[in-house]
Amino acid sequence: MLVEAKAMTADYWHEIADRIAATIGATAESHDCEGRFVADNYGLLREAGLIGAAVPVDLGGNGMDYRTLCGVVRRLGKGCGSTALAFSMHCHQVAVAAWRWQHMQAPTDGLLKRIASENLVLVSSGGSDWLQGSGTATKVDGGFRINARKIFSSGCQAGDLLMTSAVYDDPDAGPTVLHFALPLDADGVTILDTWNTMGMRGTGSHDVELKDVFLADAAVSGRRPQGQWHMLFHIISMIAFPLVYSAYLGVAEAARDAALEAARRKASTGGMIALVGEMQNSFWIAETALDAMIAEAEAGGPGPAKTSSVMTGRTVTGRAAIRTAELAMEVAGGAAFYKGSTIERAFRDVQGARYHPLQEPAQRELSGRLALRLDIDG
Numbered sequence: 001m002l003v004e005a006k007a008m009t010a011d012y013w014h015e016i017a018d019r020i021a022a023t024i025g026a027t028a029e030s031h032d033c034e035g036r037f038v039a040d041n042y043g044l045l046r047e048a049g050l051i052g053a054a055v056p057v058d059l060g061g062n063g064m065d066y067r068t069l070c071g072v073v074r075r076l077g078k079g080c081g082s083t084a085l086a087f088s089m090h091c092h093q094v095a096v097a098a099w100r101w102q103h104m105q106a107p108t109d110g111l112l113k114r115i116a117s118e119n120l121v122l123v124s125s126g127g128s129d130w131l132q133g134s135g136t137a138t139k140v141d142g143g144f145r146i147n148a149r150k151i152f153s154s155g156c157q158a159g160d161l162l163m164t165s166a167v168y169d170d171p172d173a174g175p176t177v178l179h180f181a182l183p184l185d186a187d188g189v190t191i192l193d194t195w196n197t198m199g200m201r202g203t204g205s206h207d208v209e210l211k212d213v214f215l216a217d218a219a220v221s222g223r224r225p226q227g228q229w230h231m232l233f234h235i236i237s238m239i240a241f242p243l244v245y246s247a248y249l250g251v252a253e254a255a256r257d258a259a260l261e262a263a264r265r266k267a268s269t270g271g272m273i274a275l276v277g278e279m280q281n282s283f284w285i286a287e288t289a290l291d292a293m294i295a296e297a298e299a300g301g302p303g304p305a306k307t308s309s310v311m312t313g314r315t316v317t318g319r320a321a322i323r324t325a326e327l328a329m330e331v332a333g334g335a336a337f338y339k340g341s342t343i344e345r346a347f348r349d350v351q352g353a354r355y356h357p358l359q360e361p362a363q364r365e366l367s368g369r370l371a372l373r374l375d376i377d378g
Contacts, residue, residue, distance in 0.1 A: 010068040016048050017072040021079030028080040028202070032345050035196055037204030041083040042121065042158040050087075052116035054094050056102065059109055060116035066095060066239075070246040070294050077250020078257075081349035082202030084247035086155035092240035093122040093163050099239055103300065111181070123159035123184065125150035125208070126236065130357045132227050133177035135166040135210060143216040144168065144178065149192075154205040156191050159184050162208060166215075167226055175226035180219050188213035199348030228377050234302040237310055241356070242293040245317045248353045249290050252321035255346035256283050259328035262335065272331070279327035286320035289313045308370050311363040318353035318360075325350045 024041045031038050045051055054069050055061020064072075069091055077084035094115060100106035114120050128134065128151045135148020146166045153162065161181045170176040182189060192207040224230040256279060263276055293313035296306060325347045329336045336343040358366060369376050 008062050008064065010065070010071065013050075013053065013064060013068050014071055014075060016050070017075035020044050020048060021075050021077075023079070024076070024083050025079035028082070029340055029345065031080070031082060031202035033339070035201045037157045038080060038083045038086065038202040039158055039204075041080065042087075042155070045083075045087060046119050051090070051119045051121060052094075054091065054098060055112045055116040056098055059101075059112045061112070066298055067294055069095065070242055070290075073243055073246040074250040074253070077247040078254045079250075080202065081247060081251040081254075081346065082200050084250055085200055085244070085349075085352065086158075086203040086205070088243045088247045089124045089154045090122045090159075092236070092243045093124055095239050095243065096236055099235060099300075118160075120160040121155060121158050122181075123153050123156045123162045123208075125153055125162060125164040126240075127356055128152045129165050129177075131229065131233060133165045133167045135164075137166040137168040137178050137215070139168070140214075143214055143219070146182075146188075146210045146213040146215050148210040150208045150210070151194075152205045153191075153208045154203045156184060156206055156208055157204045162189070164208075164210075166210075173223075173225070177224050177226050178215075178220050179222035179224075179232075180215055181221065182210070182213060182215070184208070186213060198351060199345075200352045229304065229307075231302065234304065234307050237307040237358075238297050238300075238302045241310055241314045242290060242297050244356055245290055245293065245314055245321075245353065248318060248321045248350055249286055251346045251350045252283060252286055252324040255325040255328035255343045255350070256280075258342040258346075259331040259336070262332040266333075275327065275331050279324055279331055282320045282323040282327060286317050286324060289316040289320065293317065304366075304370055304376050308363075308367045311358045312367055314356070314358070315360050315363050321353055322350050 023044060053062040053064040057063040073084050073088045073091060076087060097108040097112055101108045101112060135146060137144040137146055148166050150164055162184055163181050165177050165179045168176045168178050188211045190209045192209055194207045195205050222232060259279065263272060266272060293310050296310050328343045329347055332343050335341060338344060366376060
């Protein structure tokens, strides 16, 4: 049930997130150890009204503002990185749809109303598709037949709609990426049990196979040239990545806090104090870079320069979050090396920050091209 408008403050939502984080933190180790999807945690998110909280009030949601949403994801990440990361994939799809409706009058209101009224969970395949897209769309009477295998589909076991794409070899326009939503219970859609990883083991980021899935012409929500930057992806870059990296900052924060607790039980030698100071420096860099990313998203104005700035923040935040967890291992000492340690799990979970687009070499190329006033499409 949605909360009353009078309760819609950042403090209110952050308090809810902190309570949920305490609960899911108690089961994070077992989900990690067993590689088991955090299904029960999604139940908590639904009960708290978080699934549709960022939907605009006019469309039935609570109108949670963007910065507050990032704060919710960060707080969840302190308790369970897997829950926060999987949830961030839903959150950014909602936030992008809301931004497009509010600023571009895009026809996303139907989807947003359904999210608010039905508690629909969205699953993204964008990180693995990115500009190229993947899979094939073959024209048939009344629509297309979709064949694809979508990797890194975080939260798919709790999902209702897969927000994805496929490539259509348009006889006039050439290779064209079609964007669409597919019900995860549609004929031909199969979740494959493929997620067995070093970290973020509870995200359930399995492959989703699409085999001869029918897509009606009317269900195609967008078309764009394959492999080229498009305004849609500047919007996604601006909005999605501060949310995703909020999860990683939460993971790094949990490692930092656990390391400080361990350090306070030890003798405060000069070496230990300096090591803690270095850890604090790394966490400050991560926190400051993420705050800059959030501010960029709040300011709007999607485009190449905005994308470059946010993606630079993505690189810096990710590096610093990983370094924070590394230093937490050193501060805490040998106890952090054992399975079951919050820091050991955080160290593995935070490594996932390396793998979201734009990965660092691609980010550097984009930023370099813009600085040299070169075509960003190469």
